[in-house]
Amino acid sequence: MNWRGEISRFSCYELRLLLSLKKANKTPDWGRLAHLVQALLFDVFGTVVDWRTSLIAQFERFGKTHNLRPGSTDGGNLGWPGLVDDWRAAYQPSMDAVRSGARPWTTLEQLHRESLDNLLPKYGLGDMSGAHREELVRGWHFLDPWPDSVAGLTRLKRKFIIGTLSNGGLRLLTDMAKYAGLPWDTILCSDLFRHYKPDPKVYLGAAELLDTAPENVMLVAAHNYDLAAARKHGYKTAFVARPTEYGPRQQKDFKAESDWDYGAKDFGELAEMLGA
Amino acid sequence: MNWRGEISRFSCYELRLLLSLKKANKTPDWGRLAHLVQALLFDVFGTVVDWRTSLIAQFERFGKTHNLRPGSTDGGNLGWPGLVDDWRAAYQPSMDAVRSGARPWTTLEQLHRESLDNLLPKYGLGDMSGAHREELVRGWHFLDPWPDSVAGLTRLKRKFIIGTLSNGGLRLLTDMAKYAGLPWDTILCSDLFRHYKPDPKVYLGAAELLDTAPENVMLVAAHNYDLAAARKHGYKTAFVARPTEYGPRQQKDFKAESDWDYGAKDFGELAEMLGA
Known part of the structure; x- marks a missing residue:
């Protein structure tokens, strides 16, 4: 495929990534690049807040x-x-x-x-x-964020639309963002769709409101079941482990249970991986 | 009505307002105070951006x-x-x-x-x-804000939930907020409700998502028709004139056409009036 012909379709972020691949003499994976992420949506309870x-x-x-x-x-x-x-x-x-x-x-x-x-x-x-x-x-x-949440989101917000994709309600998530200083661009949640994750309507409805294909949206979550549903409906996926979320009762989600697109120890490492 | 009996119903912001009335030896208007505003929702095209x-x-x-x-x-x-x-x-x-x-x-x-x-x-x-x-x-x-918009919203955000209530779509409003630096807490808009203002479902749906009565929401708009619909459905109302919105073609909305709850020349004056 032709570099010049393809290049006009990409954003600044994508171009930087392409140039770094070119420098390293690697062939860009066009299929993957054509679906690069426009928005990062975050599970909230456990993933963003403790x-x-x-x-x-x-x-x-x-x-x-x-x-x-x-x-x-x-x-x-x-x-x-x-x-x-x-x-x-x-x-x-x-x-x-x-x-x-x-x-x-x-x-x-x-x-x-x-x-x-x-x-x-x-x-x-x-x-x-x-x-x-x-x-x-x-x-x-009114829940406190994990220590890396606000700084990581602030970095990620420079490159991507960042939003919630939570089973919490819009008022709850809005109050929480003001209390905890979470710099969301948009709040997407269960009561917009009147369905709870992992119902397909939540993932597909969010992509529709973002006016893009699910392939251009990435879910960031500390829960494997949520990522599995997101991937099933076309999302990119990123796992961030929160091994103390449930305290002594925690029995799962200590690590990625599938080959999610990204895996990071916290939001700072995720921002690093995504060049934000 | 009894001060002590009433006081437990109010938030910190409301208590400060009550105390200032008490100091000034004015009788609080309980009917009005009981419906004090929790969220300010803004019309966007023309009201926030030029x-x-x-x-x-x-x-x-x-x-x-x-x-x-x-x-x-x-x-x-x-x-x-x-x-x-x-x-x-x-x-x-x-x-x-x-x-x-x-x-x-x-x-x-x-x-x-x-x-x-x-x-x-x-x-x-x-x-x-x-x-x-x-x-x-x-x-x-990708529209530029009026010169007072970002500073005024930033002040108002300290006291209230601030959000859009626009006939624009969620992606459009999200892109615009990132481009123009509009510090929204939440984006409420036509495609959440699949109706356009002045359809009642937009005003009532927004109050429902904010988990509050319409009386606790105030619409800020440069258009009298929008404020009339908002008031009809229980909202508080604030008019901010934008007399150059339509350029030489502008024929209306030079001034408030009703006794809206507030009228201000810009968002800075509105913040002043609301003690933000």
Whole structure:
């Protein structure tokens, strides 16, 4: 294929990459280059923010302020860490009823509240007021980023459109971005599509809103199941391990379980790999 | 009404405002305060960016590069300014067919292309290539802000969620934000709702995604028709005049045509009024 004929189709970033291949006397892989990435979309809970450490710290402050202390009634996990872990364990099952169509579209805000309501009696907190329950649910809006997240995103934003692709809602993700200083260009999420990942409508709907082919979008995630679904629908994929996301309960996603297009230890290394 | 009883319902920003009223020995207007604004949504074309000046400059460069010069075949407007003005004049009519339901959802990208295709023969450019037409259509993604826009938005962002509420598409608005440095927290637009303003679904859908009542959202716009629709659906309203938006063809929107909640000469004055 002809270099000059092809070259007019590429962006500055792509041209730099092509020139570096030319210098190294390598033949550009046109098929791959023709689908270079325009947008990086990020899973958020666990990939960008450390929900577990953030919530435990928040809820311990909340408990001190309101003189509330969770104790387990079944001899299992105790304290706020146990409640946080149990709450997160209810996350995927709570979305499954929506994914399967067994119940109509329900926001994550509502699912979070229902899961909390179900858990509180187990921790001896069944008489917590509605206002306090709302305060705990809103805690999910204000989570701290991993130490590399903001600096890495800031670098990546110079080269690519960066956005969320999260099962969180638009308000939650907007509040979180303001709180944590996440410099998103755009917020794409479950409630735009009224479906939860890994439903195809989320990945395909996001590419459609970005007015590009799925091949030009890359998902960055710490979860292999999410990357598998993204790849199935044409996305490029990047895995960033977050081995402490689930604390002592973590049982998977310590490493890439497939040949994802990129694998990086953090967002800084990913920016390096992508020339950002 | 009781200060202590009411006070727990308010945010930090609202409390500061209440305390300043108390200091000044003024009675807070509870009805108004109870609906204080959480998010400011902005019309974009004309309100935030100067599409006319931007496009004329872009297209004049495009014409020089490609040796293309529009001449009128009907003795009317000549040159790139005439083409830009005619193109914009086709904007509202092109959306009307979608608004009325006469045609199914069609993106602004597609409508822009169709309107351009219709206009080019009049300017003696009927044989322009598809690639050049696409280049002109994409010109709408890269518009310069009014001189006060970026500084004003940056101030307002410290106090409020700031977002778009535009008939542009998500990709167009994302490209524009990156190009013009518009610090949006979130991008809300026609293709999320598959309806164009002033369809109620746009205003109500945006409030729903922000997980709040329309009363807690304020539309900022340079167009009275947009503010009228926003108010009808419960929004607060702010008018900012942009009297040169349409150049010599401007015939309306020189001033507020109703008692909008706020009126400001630019975004800086609006930030001042809102204590941002």
